[in-house]
Amino acid sequence: MSAAEPAAASGPPATATTAADAPVVVRREPPGGRGAWTAWGIGVTVYVLAVVHRTSLGVAGLDAAARFGINASALSTFSILQVLVYAGMQIPVGLLVDRYGPRRILSAGLVLLTAGQLGFALATSFTPALLARGVLGCGDAMTFVSVLRIGARWFPAFRNPFIAQLTGLVGTIGNLVTTLVLSQVLHSAGWTPTFGTTALFGVVVLAVVVLGLRETPDSAPRESLFARRAGGGPAGGAGGAARPAGFSLRDQIRVSWREPGTRLGMWVHFTTAFPASSFLLLWGMPFLMNSQGMTRAEAGGMLSLVILSGMGFAVLFGQLMSRRPGLRTPTVFAVVLGTGSVWAAVLLWPGGGGHVPLWLLLLLVVVMGSNGPASLIGLDYARPVNPPERVGTASGIVNMGGFIAAVIALFLIGFVLDLATPGGGTDYTPAAFRAAFATLYAPMALGLFQILRLRARALAREREVALSGGARNCATSHPAR
Structure with missing residues (x-):
């Protein structure tokens, strides 16, 4: 799964008057405080549950292969479809959140998450299970952007980099639940009870969202999901920003994409997220168990360490980006180069039948x-x-x-594992995993190229916004280096 929304986006508008008596809209900063933490807390609970559903296959990969009688490529298809649906839904979800507000979108997401996980619990063959993961990916897609929107509407702009990182940090609790709890319950209780029970948690969380979530400071408690205010826009003003007459959804996408900062941000996300995503979503536990000889409990502990490490980095990056926005690009490069270097050490480690030292796995x-x-x-x-x-x-x-990068990585890893495992099956060798994980460098190189290509243009545009008096958050007064 760390940005500040423009200050102009914050709070309900107030009206001032110029010397010529022309009305000027002045937007107040959101209040923050207890109400903000309550609204954000409800939203992030949905995100935690979505992460549990998203990563549940990561501890059940070998079980799924046995249950449905499939090879590595087919097993990858589960995560590929789920992530592909997630990625494809991001722009539509962004448009829907802008138009209808996060409360409605979170509610719809919970319905789809519950239906998808329940279908996966009951499936006994490949095709129904695959469709269920697609439905789950659609529901998952509706969560994170909605929570970011709640945070931006409730907290002052200077707090938003920290709130976004905190959202990602708390979301990792879902990963911990998967690796520490779900993997053990799956081993003892079995497939259908485990996935069926996690699905039903969505009903409880949906009730909390419907009854308790106020998505903006001026929205009424327990306001109907179908209520609309006079003058259009969703209840609570979640999407109440005015658009020019004739401004279509296509224009919304086109103008957003035209900003070089939007494209640079996408490529930063592309380049940094996918190594851990592909590891946690599917291939980490098979790699640790089959290639490194770990038990299920030991492999689960290693996956948990990825998540705990992520919590620490989330706090660190959240503070750094709030106080020193100029460290954005150096931090991105350090993470990409560090990840690539450690993976190279793991893949090139000599001898030992493919096993690498525990200290190197811990570093990875x-x-x-x-x-x-x-x-x-x-x-x-x-x-x-x-x-x-x-x-x-x-x-x-x-x-x-x-998530687009994760789809590419999941496909390449599964494809290479099948090529390197004659006769099919799930008895993947250390050599097969070395070849498979070497494919991580292809999307990493593409992403780095795009970041280097877009960086100067994006920073020039950011300076232009700041110098024109349209600076929207603290980051614009400290352009990234």
Whole structure:
């Protein structure tokens, strides 16, 4: 799964008067405080549950292969479809959040998450299970951008880089639940009870969202999901930013994409997120068990360490980006180069039948913990140059980057594992995993090229916004280096 929404996006408008008595809209900063933390807390609970559903296959890969009688490529298809749907839904979800507000979109997401996980629990063959993962990916796609929107509407702009990183940090609790709890319950209780029970948690969380979530400071408690205010826009003003007459959804996407900061943010997300995503979503546990000889419990502990490391990096990056926006680009490069270097050491380690020392595996998982928090830095490039009415759309464009890269990585890893495992099956050798994980460098190189290509243009546009008096957050007064 770290950006500040433009200050202009914050709070309800107040009206001032110029000397010529022309009305001028002045937007107040959101209040923050207890109400903000309550609204954000409800939203982030949905995101935690979505992460549990998203990563549940990561501890059940070998079980799924046995249950459905499939090889590595077919097993990859589960995660590929789920992530592909997630990525493809990011722009539509951004548009929907801008138009209808996060409360409605979170509610719809919970319905789809519950249906998808329940279908996966009951499936006994490949095709129904695959369709269920697609439905789950659609529901998952509706969560993160919605929570970012809640945070931006409730907290002052200078707090938003920290709030976005905190959202990602708390979301990793879902990963911990998967690796520490779900993997053990699956081993003892079995497939259907495990996935069926996690599905039903969605019903409880949906009730909390419907009854308790106020998505803006001026929205009424327990306001109907179908209520609309006079003058259009969703209840609570979640999408109430005015658009020019004739401004279509296609225009919304086109103008957001035209900003070089939006495109740079997407490629930052693309380049940083996918190594840890592909490891946690599917191939980490098979690699640790089959290639490195770990038990299920030991492999689960290593996956948990990725998540715990990510929590630490989220706090660090959140503070750094709030106080020193100029460190955005150096941090991104450090994470990408560090991840690539440690993976190279693992893949090239000599001798030992493919086994690498425990200290190197520990270093690998700790470094991969930085991937998710670094990907959120991509949002910090997009938001200074996108006005309030495009924040959801721009965030959706950025957020799909890492998931597109994850689709590429999952496909390549599964494809190479099948090529290197004659006769099929799941008895993957250390040599097969070395060849498979070497494919990570292809999307990494593409992403680095795009970042280098777009960086100067994006920073020039950011300076232009700041110098024209349209600076939208603290990042614009400290252009990235």
